[in-house]
Structures are given as structure tokens and as C-alpha cells.
Amino acid sequence: MSDDMTERMLELRSLVTDRATVQVSLEAVDVPEPGPDQVLIRIGAAPVNPSDLGLLFAGADLSNATAGGSADRPVITAPLPPPAARAAAARVGQSLPVGNEGAGTVVATGSSDAAQRLLGKTVAVAGGGMYTQYRCVDAGACLVLPDGVEAVAGAASFVNPMTVLGMVETMRDEGHTALIHTAAASNLGQMLNRVCIEDGIPLISIVRSAAQVKLLTDQGATHVLDSTTEPFMHDLTAAIAETSATIAFDAIGGGKLVSRILACMEAALSAGSPYNRYGSAVHKQVYIYGTLDRRPTELARNYGFAWGVSGWLLTPFLIKAGPARIAAMRERVAASLTTTFASSYAGRLSLVQALQLDAVVAYGRMATGTKYLIVPHG
């Protein structure tokens, strides 16, 4: 593509203005040209993951979002509450591309062998800026999807699958043998349930409704607890005593659940032991990897001193894990992309549809069963 023949494409952008609002819009930009070791992907599909929403909406109050722009160039505008505005200070005025991962077809390549070998292949990538019609990435960043797996099936092959495997690997690395997971009826939670069944890892899934208990139980889960019921603390303590789960991954963050999990771990561990004023000596760990509840995390600290609460993200885990382990994890994902690591979606949205107010409210809720797939050429 020479300069005078440059094609144009639409790309979704998020902009925080100095008036403490976020504007999400579609920009017409030049289709990029691949460098020597790059490939140009025509994006077939890109999921809206919870981890995309922070960049997309910057913590805005979506109940006060308004629609503007034109029919083919809609603009969503929403106000940022003061804490969100403070947190977004560093991105004011920058029009940012969005979309952690996606999949599509390689339609042009740079001159290198590695790049040219990918021409025509369906590939998945996690490089950011995937809510766009075309995306240039390094050839090495592409995961070639197995024959017969289309872009819509491979679009979510990175974030959730690698997060699930990262949780399991973290559990093993830190010497635990069973897991607790919250908001566990999510796509990610269902996937974790399948991986734990495959690997024989006891998993305690914490959900927030009877329907979600049924959903996971129907998928073979053994320990599914509804945190809104009265005997929750008792049942969780019993499940921990049975499984010895001393590590939890929490997607919620705010409120008291993290502290309750630690208290139940402590109760299960100290049952029948002699009194120790410092609590049990076994380390109890909760990793917070999401922010479904933006309120503060409240730690009652009524579980001794052998505990930790930390943030957890996939990227730092992968940096620590190193290339060989990452490759093994990606191979496992690719081999079971339509089974163990499959995602299910509430629907598909074109770029224009993704910027309709009702759609924004639907996927912005981050509720179970509201995961959407953006199809940029749809």
C-alpha cells in the first residue's frame, strides 16, 4: 500500500478529557503498514473482557452515560466520579486504542520469513488496540489457530485461558494444593472449573445466586457456595477443611469477602489445634485480580498474622514464568480452544453497535452472562 493509496479503517478510541469525562468514539485512521517482521491482521473478533473495561470507560459512571455523534460514528460520553478522575489523571487528553486481545486473518506481511509464513493464517493476538478493523503486530506475537478454528472461536484465547492457567501455576508455585475462586460463574470461572477438573485440583467456587450454583454444579463442580446465603461462612469453612484450600483468587476486590475467606481458612486450619494467640502458622493468601466492587477491601484481620492479600495480574506472572512456560501454556490452550478454553458470549456487536447506549450498559455491568464479542467488520 503506497501512501497515495492508503486505505482507511475504523478504530475504537477512549479519551478522558480535562473536564473529567470519558468519550468513547470511532476514529477513521490509515490502515497501518507492517514493518519487516510484522503482519497486518484483519480483525475478525475481539472480546470485551472485564479487564478491557478499565481502559475503555476509565471508571466512569455509566448510569449517567449519554449517546452522541452520528449514526455511523456514535460517541458515548460519561462522567468520571472524583476517585476515577484522579486515577485517570495520567491519560487526560490521550486518545487511546482499546481491546486486549482478538483474532483474525493475516492479510499482509513484512519481508521477514517469520512474517511471510503467516500470510493467510488465522491468528490470535493479545497486543492491545484490538477493537479496530486492522492491526499490525510482530509476527512472534501471533498464535496460529489450529485448522478449522475461526477467529470468533480464537478471539479470547489469551486473557482468560492464560489467567486461569496462571492461577493454577501460581497455586502450585506457592505450595498450595487447592483453590478458592470468587465471582466464579463468570466465563473465566467456568473455564477454571474445567481446568481444575482436568488437573484433579479441588476448587471451591463462590457465587452470588442459586442459579449460579446450578450453572457450575451442572458443569461438574463439587464445591459451589452462594455467599448470599446464611450458612455461607459455615459451609466455606467446611469446604476448606475438606480441600485444604489456602489460596484464593478474587475478582471482586471491594467489601468484606476477602476477609471472610481468610477468616474461614483460619477457622478450618485452627479447628482442633491448641490455642495460638498469633493464629495458625499456615500462610493464607488471597490474590485480588479484579475490581467488580470498587469499594475498599475491608480486612478484619481476625485470622492471625500468617496471611497476605495482594494484587495479581497476568502480565507480571508471565514475566516471572518466562518464555518456556508461557509456550507450554499457550500450546495447552490452542489444543483445547473449543472445549476446555472455550468462551461463550451473550452476543456479537459491530463497532457501531458497541457504542450504543444499551449495549454499553449491558457489557459495562460485568455481570455473569453479559460477555460480548466485537466483530469490527460486522
Added chain:
Amino acid sequence: MSDDMTERMLELRSLVTDRATVQVSLEAVDVPEPGPDQVLIRIGAAPVNPSDLGLLFAGADLSNATAGGSADRPVITAPLPPPAARAAAARVGQSLPVGNEGAGTVVATGSSDAAQRLLGKTVAVAGGGMYTQYRCVDAGACLVLPDGVEAVAGAASFVNPMTVLGMVETMRDEGHTALIHTAAASNLGQMLNRVCIEDGIPLISIVRSAAQVKLLTDQGATHVLDSTTEPFMHDLTAAIAETSATIAFDAIGGGKLVSRILACMEAALSAGSPYNRYGSAVHKQVYIYGTLDRRPTELARNYGFAWGVSGWLLTPFLIKAGPARIAAMRERVAASLTTTFASSYAGRLSLVQALQLDAVVAYGRMATGTKYLIVPHG
């Protein structure tokens, strides 16, 4: 000492009853007899550390404590609020000895050479149950105090000095190069200040009054911040930017200070960096090692995902550190017991005086400058 000649002694005991009260009293018990490898110490002095108060009072509401018993056998009784009562469930009905550490003279020994070698020596020990007139311990647990160092000077040679060194070692082990400390005007905080000056470690001391700022500044501290002042967050961020302190040890626990420290670390780390929606990649750690404030710890989580908040105790650290490192630490402490590792006291209390209501209120407050020394034969 044969059975019919067994001497009696007084020992301080703490008992949680099934009526959710704690009773602290003096029991007359037999002076124990050393086993082959043990020594009998006539306890000269034992400090009341904050870490003793949990066992001593079981989280009771001391503002409602009452005095009972007789003049030479006083009894303090205090009610436990429901959370404290729940936490103390495992110790109901057990009359527990108290006192983490102390020092005294070896007045009898078992038959082993190691034990006999200690006869007549002034030794320090951290074996629990030190608020007593005589205590039997393993010969190997004794730290022989240097010539001329008396029991009152060596009584606090373990908990605070080893905690301070443990903090510094943890800082180094985890790759940090500067420290933040809260409630920093405490005996422990002053000691940490002296060690950090000796070792050239930048230290940020957080205190709660202008008088405490002066106290530490007069002792050569460079960064002393009063958290009750308006510019505290700004000043803390600036001090972190200057020192690169990404690890803190917090004695307070409850409230928002832990979260504020993490927010200031994040602000200092991300200043001038490009926007990253997941926060800075540098791990920020706060270890909670005390409970001066029993309210929940509130984590606002407005500092990305590279953070951790954990309980920290000396004993698990020492277990990880191993005998060789412990020996090196204890040698350093013994060599500077009256200088770097000296404690200062508000006063000395006999066992009977320790169970007077005004004394209990004084040392139960855990306020700066209210550290007391129990002298069991006083």
C-alpha cells in the same frame, strides 16, 4: 530441691472464662526443677511489649476493667467484646502464663555440661511465661549477657531487637533498599531508626504528633512525617520519591494508613511515567506486624495491582532465616545492648503492682512512652 522441700513462687496468669471475661491473677506454684539440659532462671526483669498484651488481656475492653482479689493477690477482670470473645474461643478455661521475654540469673542447672556452664550467669531468654519469679528453659535458648550488663538492661534483648533486624533483613531479602515505619516513635521505632542510621538505610518514620517528630529528629532521623497534618500525603509521596521506599512495616493495622502508604508509593513511582491502566509494575509491600488499631484495614486499591499487604511476625521470619542468620543477629544485638538496642521504660512494676488498675490502664494503652518493665522479685 526434693519434693518435700519444693519452694513456691508467684506467676502471672491470664484466663478467659466461658462468661467472656478475662481474669489476670497471680498464682502460687511450685518452683520448677530443671531437666538434664535445662537451667532455672531467677527472673530479674521482663518487659511488657505490645506483643504481650494480646495474650495478657485477650482483646478485653480495659476501660471496663475491675480490680478484685486481695492486696497481695490482686485480680484484674475485664469483659471481652464479642469479636475478642470469638477470637479467644480456643483458650477458654486455660490458665495461661504470660511474658514473651525476660532476663535473670541462672540459679540451678541440670546435669549436662551446657547447662552447668551457665550457672551464675545473667542470661536473656524469649520462651514465654516470663512474668514469673523462676523459669526453667533449655540451656540452648539462653543468650549470655556480656559482663556488666544486668537483667534490667538485657530483659528486652529479643523481641524488639530481633524484630527490628528482621524488618531490615526482610527488606533486603525482598529487594527493597529503603523502609517506611509507622507508630515510629515507639521503643521499637527508635531502635529501627538507630539501626537504619548505622546501616545507611533510608527510613521514613510516620508518627502522630509534633512531639514525636521532634523526638525522632533529635535522634538523627531524616524523614519523620506526622500523619495528622494536612500535607502528610504530599510529604510522604515526596519522601518516597527521594528514598525509593517500597516496603513498609505497620504496627497499627486498622484504618486507612496502610492504603495511604500504598497510594503514596504508587504516586511516587508513577510520577512522570506514561499512563498504565494497571498501575506501576514495581511491587509495593506493606507488612502489618501490630494491632494498635483494631478496626478493619481499609484498602482503597487505587494503586494498581502490584501491591501486597500481609501479616508479619518475628517467629516465622526466624524459622525461614535459619540458625546461622539468627546467631549472627543475636551477636549483633548482644554487642550493642546498652546502645543501639537499648529500651527505655516509663517505670518498673512488681507482679503485684502490674495488677493494679491504674498500671493496667497505663501499659494497656500501648502509647509511646508507656513501656513498663516487670520485676518479679520487686
